[in-house]
Amino acid sequence: METNQILETIRMIEEEKLDIRTITMGISLLDCIDSDGGKARQKIYDKITRLAQNLVRTGEDIENEFGIPIIHKRISVTPIAMVAGASGDKDYVAYAKTLDEAAKATGVNFIGGFSALVQKGYTVGDRRLVQSIPEALAVTELVCSSVNVGSTRSGINMDAVGEMGRIVKETAERTADAQGLGCAKLVIFANAVEDNPFMAGAFHGVGEADCIINVGVSGPGVVKRALEKVKGERFDVVSETIKKITFKITRMGQLVGHEASTRLGVPFGIVDLSLAPTPAVGDSVARILEEMGLESAGTHGTTAALALLNDAVKKGGVMACSHVGGLSGAFIPVSEDAGMIEAVEVGALNIQKLEAMTAVCSVGLDMIAIPGDTPAETISAMIADEAAIGVINNKTTAVRVIPAPGKKVGDNVEFGGLLGRAPVMAVSSHSAAEFIARGGRIPAPIHSFKN
Structure with missing residues (x-):
């Protein structure tokens, strides 16, 4: 790089608040599926903590070496409705707690993927996850949730739209002591993308590699x-x-x-x-x-x-x-x-x-x-x-x-x-x-x- 380009970059960082907002590691949990919910959650915890154990430290090293601020380090995972749906569990709050524990163990700022894709209808897993959202966001700190209710190819699932209004209200009530903060970690999409690194809507799509x-x-x-x-x-x-x-x-x-x-x-x-x-x-x-x-x-x-x-x-x-x-x-x-x-x-x-x-x-x-x-x-x-x-x-x-x-x-x-x-x-x-x-x-x- 020429001297003027280096100086320009330094100025953008120091005076104009240029930063990398997030490095997000996407992790597939499809190989963690198990009919035994307890075993599935242990696999989820083990895989996330193994793959992301050096994520925060690596981000900090890059910050220090290049002088580029990296504000957040985050994780996104396969929509939990797909993973938990194979188990006999009727309440998915335990999965949210597992994600929260894994996020805290790795030191990241947020973890996304307590999610369901219902643009054309519900599976059993989708319905159970959606019903678990208010409590899940009330009892965790770092977990983010998203639900996709429509797409250009499928139209809009108005049953899901109606339910999500009630879920947002209930989430606000469950986190009233924090002024409804749970709702800041819940986003309802149409045409959600599979490689979004930004919270609260990040999840790791099924078309993505095992880890990216x-x-x-x-x-x-x-x-x-x-x-x-x-x-x-x-x-x-x-x-x-x-x-x-x-x-x-x-x-x-x-x-x-x-x-x-x-x-x-x-x-x-x-x-x-x-x-x-x-x-x-x-x-x-x-x-x-x-x-x-x-x-x-x-x-x-x-x-x-x-x-x-x-x-x-x-x-x-x-x-x-x-x-x-x-x-x-x-x-x-x-x-x-x-x-x-x-x-x-x-x-x-x-x-x-x-x-x-x-x-x-x-x-x-x-x-x-x-x-x-x-x-x-x-x-x-x-x-x-x-x-x-x-x-x-x-x-x-x-x-x-x-x-x-x-x-x-x-x-x-x-x-x-x-x-x-x-x-x-x-x-x-x-x-x-x-x-x-x-x-x-x-x-x-x-x-x-x-x-």
Whole structure:
């Protein structure tokens, strides 16, 4: 590397909050399946702790040697509904506890994969896992859960959508002493991807290798600083600027991924180029949108600005790395983005606008606190709307909302760390109960027939 490139990278890390958000080890648990649940859980614990025993130390070594911050080290596993379904166990909370124990033994920040894929219907294992989610998230610290309720090829499982509204409510109630924190570890997807390194939605897909390393990069502050240098320029220039800086960010992610892969003796999977914000000042996706000329994120023009950002990020990243995957775009979690929080507080951003933005962003309605007395059917309807956006547009969408117990619009919910602070946002007071009560399946769209 030339001297100016080295100095530029140092500046991006020290001044613009560039980091590797996560190194995530994906582990298949298919060979841990056993009709005896106790034996299956022992196999799960043994495999995770054996393969990931050096993950945290390796990440720290790379941080120290290269001077690149790696914020989290994580594990994702095969959806537990598939693994536990072969056993006679009727309650899967014990599996969540096993994952939690394995995560703590390896020292990682989170483990994902307490999951079920029910876009076309439930297996016995799926149903038992979903029913176990509230208690599982209440009695564990590091376990994350996800449920996929729709896909472009299958349509939307409205029975699952209806049930997940109730599960979200129950999870909030079971973790009321932590302001509903359990819901921050639960995400409901449409078109979930198999190689996502980001929590809470990470799981290790059945099409993946036995063990892989995936990397999630970040760097909203770097993109904003780059745009400050082209203030007032045409959007063609804005797009090119984002592409060039994303190329550099992704190159760094690929370097870290390959280095971790080599040291751990595990195949390299993908780089997820999602711009993941934090509550820290200067690390905000909202500030990027405002740098394009918006007075505040949420005003008219926000969806167009976000669409440009997402597209340019993908184009720049794909040129930098042959193995791009995961979600790859821009996250817009309210509680984790200082600019989004401010936009809500000044009245520029509401849930309706966020829903429109999810049509062009990385995922969906993410880390949004809503009143604790919000009916389960309203939460289900929010899930259905997001699933519809994903299914019709052939993209991943998701819902991670927190019905904060005892809180009303205008209150704040404090989670701390990367989860940040969430102002409680208003939801519609009009009921969707009869709509959700219909159940059944919304058919796949006509463009799903591609064979």
